[in-house]
Amino acid sequence: MDQLSNLMQGFSLALTPINLVWVVVGCVLGTAVGVLPGLGSAMAVALLLPVTFSLDPVGAFIMFAGIYYGGLFGDSTTAILMNTPGNSTAIASTFEGHRMAKRGRAPQALATAAIGAFTGGLLATILVVFFAPVLAELATVFGPAEYFALAVVAFVATAAVVADSAVKGLSALAIGLAIALIGVDAISGAARYTFGVPSLLDGIDIVVITVGLLALGEVLFIASRIHKDPEATAMKISGRPYLSGKEFREALPAWLRGSAFGLPFGAIPAGGAEIPTFLAFGLERNLDRRRAEPQFGTGAIRGLAAPEAAANATAGSAMGSLLALGLPTSATAAIMLAAFQQYGMQPGPLLFVRNGELVWALLASLFIGMIVLLVINLPFAPLWAKLLMIPKPYLYAGITVFSALGVYASSGSIFDVAMLTVIGLLGFALRRFGLPLAPVLIAVILGPLAETSLRRALAISEGDPGALFSSGLTITLYFLLLLGLVWVAFSRLRSRAQADI
Amino acid sequence: MTTSSPAPPSDDTAAGTTAKPQPSGMAELVVPAILVAIAVFLIIGTATMVEPPSVQRPGPAFFPGIIIGLLLIMAVLSTVQTLRTVRARRAGLLQDEQEAHLDADGDPIEEIPPDPPPGREPWPAGAVTDWRAVLTVLGSLVAFMVLLRPAGWIVAAAALFWGVAYALGSRRPIFDVSVALVMSSVIQLTFGYLLGLNLPAGFLAGVM
Numbered sequence: 192m193d194q195l196s197n198l199m200q201g202f203s204l205a206l207t208p209i210n211l212v213w214v215v216v217g218c219v220l221g222t223a224v225g226v227l228p229g230l231g232s233a234m235a236v237a238l239l240l241p242v243t244f245s246l247d248p249v250g251a252f253i254m255f256a257g258i259y260y261g262g263l264f265g266d267s268t269t270a271i272l273m274n275t276p277g278n279s280t281a282i283a284s285t286f287e288g289h290r291m292a293k294r295g296r297a298p299q300a301l302a303t304a305a306i307g308a309f310t311g312g313l314l315a316t317i318l319v320v321f322f323a324p325v326l327a328e329l330a331t332v333f334g335p336a337e338y339f340a341l342a343v344v345a346f347v348a349t350a351a352v353v354a355d356s357a358v359k360g361l362s363a364l365a366i367g368l369a370i371a372l373i374g375v376d377a378i379s380g381a382a383r384y385t386f387g388v389p390s391l392l393d394g395i396d397i398v399v400i401t402v403g404l405l406a407l408g409e410v411l412f413i414a415s416r417i418h419k420d421p422e423a424t425a426m427k428i429s430g431r432p433y434l435s436g437k438e439f440r441e442a443l444p445a446w447l448r449g450s451a452f453g454l455p456f457g458a459i460p461a462g463g464a465e466i467p468t469f470l471a472f473g474l475e476r477n478l479d480r481r482r483a484e485p486q487f488g489t490g491a492i493r494g495l496a497a498p499e500a501a502a503n504a505t506a507g508s509a510m511g512s513l514l515a516l517g518l519p520t521s522a523t524a525a526i527m528l529a530a531f532q533q534y535g536m537q538p539g540p541l542l543f544v545r546n547g548e549l550v551w552a553l554l555a556s557l558f559i560g561m562i563v564l565l566v567i568n569l570p571f572a573p574l575w576a577k578l579l580m581i582p583k584p585y586l587y588a589g590i591t592v593f594s595a596l597g598v599y600a601s602s603g604s605i606f607d608v609a610m611l612t613v614i615g616l617l618g619f620a621l622r623r624f625g626l627p628l629a630p631v632l633i634a635v636i637l638g639p640l641a642e643t644s645l646r647r648a649l650a651i652s653e654g655d656p657g658a659l660f661s662s663g664l665t666i667t668l669y670f671l672l673l674l675g676l677v678w679v680a681f682s683r684l685r686s687r688a689q690a691d692i
Numbered sequence: 693m694t695t696s697s698p699a700p701p702s703d704d705t706a707a708g709t710t711a712k713p714q715p716s717g718m719a720e721l722v723v724p725a726i727l728v729a730i731a732v733f734l735i736i737g738t739a740t741m742v743e744p745p746s747v748q749r750p751g752p753a754f755f756p757g758i759i760i761g762l763l764l765i766m767a768v769l770s771t772v773q774t775l776r777t778v779r780a781r782r783a784g785l786l787q788d789e790q791e792a793h794l795d796a797d798g799d800p801i802e803e804i805p806p807d808p809p810p811g812r813e814p815w816p817a818g819a820v821t822d823w824r825a826v827l828t829v830l831g832s833l834v835a836f837m838v839l840l841r842p843a844g845w846i847v848a849a850a851a852l853f854w855g856v857a858y859a860l861g862s863r864r865p866i867f868d869v870s871v872a873l874v875m876s877s878v879i880q881l882t883f884g885y886l887l888g889l890n891l892p893a894g895f896l897a898g899v900m
Contacts, residue, residue: 236739245887298750358773362727362766368759369730376752379744384737410856414825417860574796584862585871588853591829595836595852596879600889612833617726623821624723650748 194321203553205559209440210253214556217254218563221261226575227586228269229409232262233522233632237401237592239532241601248534252558255530257564258511259523260312260557262329263503264564267304268572269579271295271495280502281470285496287487294490301572302434303442303492307499309565310446312635313449315507316557318454319514323543323554326515330540335644335651336658341518342641344672348459350630351676362624366617368635368641370395377643390606395614397529400635403611404628405522406594408618410587412578415623417583442496443636445475449497449540453504457520458512459671464505468498473644487679510557522629525636638641720774727767736758828859844894845884848874 204210220239224230235258243251266277271288279603284304291300333341356457373384374394385391434442449471456467475497479487487494509520517524517539531538536546543550568575598611621628645659661667738753738760745865832855839848853872854865884891 194834224700242883242887242889245889325742356773358766358769359723361762365759365762365766366730367735369763372734372756372759374701379752381741381743381752383741383756384734388736411826411829414829414859415821415823415857417822417825437819504767583858584857584868588856588862588872589705591832591856592849592853592875592879595849596883596889596891599840600883600891601888603890605840608833608837608840612830615833616830619826620722620726624720626723646748646750646754649750654749 194324197324197551198320198545198555199428201553201555202558204249204552205253205286205555210250210552210556211559213254214248214257214560215563217229217257218261218560218567220254221258222265222564222568222575223261223578224258224263225265225277226268226578227581228275228277229413230590231266231405231523231525232258233401234405234409234590235262236523236526236535237398238597240526240533240589241597242397244533244601247535249552251530251534252527252549252553253560255527256553256557257560259306259510259527260503260506260560261564262523263312263506264305264308264568265575266502267308267495267499267506268301268557268568268575271300271304272573272576273579280464280468280505281498282465282473283498284495284502286472287491290488291490291492291495296301296490299434299438299492300490300495302569303438303496304499305565305568305572306434307442307446307449307496308503308568309561311450311500311502311504312507312564313558314447314450315454315457315504316510316554316561319507319511319557319689320554323511326511327540327543333540333664334662335648336660336662336665337646337668338644339641339659340668341516342637342644344459344668345518345520345633345637345639346630347672348675349627349633355625355627359624359626360630364630364634366626367631368619368638369633370400370614371635371638372642377639379648387528390604395610396598396602396636397533399598399607400614401526401529401632402594402597404616404621404631406590407611407615408622408628409526410594411491411615411619412622413583413587415619428548434511438492442492444583445493445496446500448474449500450504452497453501454508455499456506457505457510459511459520464502467501467504467505471497471501507557510554511675514542514553515540519540519636520632522632525629525632549680552662718774718778720777721771723774724767724771727770731760731763731767734763741748762880784797825859827860829856832856832859841892843879845891846873846876849879 196517219231224232224235236255239254239258241255262278263280265286266281267288268277270276270281271292274285274289276282276285288300288304291297291303300305346364350364351357365548370396373391375381375385375392376383382392400607434675452467452471452474453464456464458643472494475491475493476487479491481494501572503523506523509524512518513524515527515538517528517537519528528538531542534541536549592612594615595608598607599605601607619630620626623630648658660669734756738756743751743753743757832852835855836848836852839851850869850872853875854868857868857872880891880893884887
């Protein structure tokens with residue numbers, strides 16, 4: 192097995208003391224931002240991106256992966272204890288998780304969530320190790336038309352399928368695509384939308400965009416609401432802090448079913464873990480209704496176990512599709528793609544060939560990270576909840592200073608700090624009016640790829656748009672997209688009909 | 693652009709709490725305004741674009757054209773959507789907003805209404821955005837940009853930290869400024885020296 196020997200080499204690189212330090216740092220940071228509502232792994236990676244340039248890329252990516260997984264471990268803690276999901280990925284965990292906590296089973300709920308996240312992440316990472324290289328090999332035949340199809344699927348899936356409202360999602364997408372246009376055109380060399388400002392010739396730095404949208408936009412939004420939004424209170428925790436054998440056996444099938452939902456969704460660009468977590472929750476609820484004694488509504492352990500496993504399984508297979516296809520399927524993956532580009536690497540088919548050492552070290556560190564996360568989350572979840580005692584003014588003031596630090600440090604230009612402020616205001620406006628941020632990020636990062644591959648495909652075919660649909664692969668991709676859209680339209684209509692009754 | 697519109701009917705008028713950042717109706721029209729503004733920016737830029745001779749077709753203005761179209765279509769659709777929501781809300785059709793204070797069991801969520809900072813009157817229930825806090829954050833960022841080169845990172849970042857903390861309601865000036873100075877100094881030391889990031893030393897240039 193090629194993969195196994197590669198993975199063993201990856202472990203030998205990942206198990207060096209300095210890389211172990213980065214794994215732990217990433218996991219701790221990721222759990223922390225996951226626990227804090229409003230902060231997420233995407234923001235943490237964006238803030239760290241500029242200050243990690245001086246690091247060795249292996250160390251930086253190991254840390255980023257720890258943050259990504261850690262965010263999904265941490266987000267359920269506040270969902271369970273405070274009925275406030277740390278991130279949108281934990282919304283489905285909130286229902287039964289908080290009910291368990293209200294009935295005095297908070298420690299069991301926290302343990303169920305941590306083990307679920309571990310199970311999902313572990314299964315997904317194992318699959319990635321075996322299938323990502325195969326996928327990368329398949330992707331070597333991709334031409335411009337295939338890449339354009341992939342980008343279109345990513346755009347439409349995140350914008351129309353994931354967002355609550357297709358209009359809002361597509362508006363966010365269009366804003367992101369427009370931002371990505373600024374700068375010198377990669378094909379013709381024409382300066383576009385720079386209006387004579389030399390600093391704009393290279394486009395708006397991806398660091399400025401991600402930090403502005405995710406960090407400064409959040410600070411401005413919190414500032415606009417700080418004295419108005421009520422704060423939820425955490426529950427006291429008492430009782431035995433472990434799962435009994437019966438509880439474990441009860442949760443096990445739900446963990447596995449949840450992972451099965453998460454795996455495919457991470458690999459396709461449907462914008463993150465929200466959909467699979469809700470699907471996994473829905474399945475458990477339907478199965479529960481058929482049991483002799485339905486548990487849902489009273490703190491069912493399975494209603495928490497399944498979405499948690501689904502969320503982390505998504506993260507695992509999202510890493511696979513990022514590494515093998517260069518296709519980001521969540522906001523955090525999109526920023527990690529930007530990070531690869533900053534280091535002069537292009538995720539995708541060639542990454543396994545050109546930067547094999549880094550890829551396998553990264554995959555190996557995912558396993559190490561999962562164990563670290565289980566250790567720091569299983570017994571210590573109540574301690575993490577104490578992070579909520581950091582005074583909000585200092586937390587957000589610190590985030591602002593870090594945003595300014597990152598942007599100034601990566602370019603040394605005051606102009607970029609001014610751009611950061613403008614993008615931050617845009618991020619504020621998007622939050623204020625409920626526009627999703629993930630489509631903006633995916634558009635900014637995949638926009639240039641979409642444009643160049645579209646224009647190349649059309650140039651090869653001498654302007655015949657039929658070339659975009661000429662291969663079996665592109666037709667399959669568009670067909671799957673269409674199927675997804677029909678399914679979403681159908682389920683929205685159905686839920687609307689139910690709401691009327 | 694937001695605070696003037698009438699508040700949606702809500703019964704939780706206790707001490708300035710509202711449920712969520714409620715779309716207060718007409719203010720939502722800011723979204724199509726932003727979309728149109730970006731479209732106009734792209735249209736002007738496309739019109740003034742200098743295309744290098746003999747470019748391969750489709751040229752550099754091709755993809756922006758598609759995006760301009762998408763922006764304008766979305767502007768129209770979101771205007772229509774906003775107006776329909778406003779009409780529905782006026783007719784009292786949107787009930788579900790009042791359930792925001794209940795959790796999944798229907799139990800009320802225990803929430804502590806935040807205290808307004810000293811010297812500020814309670815917020816009107818309908819106001820969505822606290823513009824004074826937002827402008828304080830923006831002002832702190834401008835101060836940071838002005839101060840960074842002449843005064844150095846430690847001073848500029850400390851000012852930024854304190855400004856944002858003040859905007860978010862912290863009112864312990866001596867303690868806040870101390871925290872701010874410690875944080876900016878620690879960053880200068882760790883990131884400036886250990887990781888080699890280029891941060892202006894300002895008036896401390898000679899000392900360090």
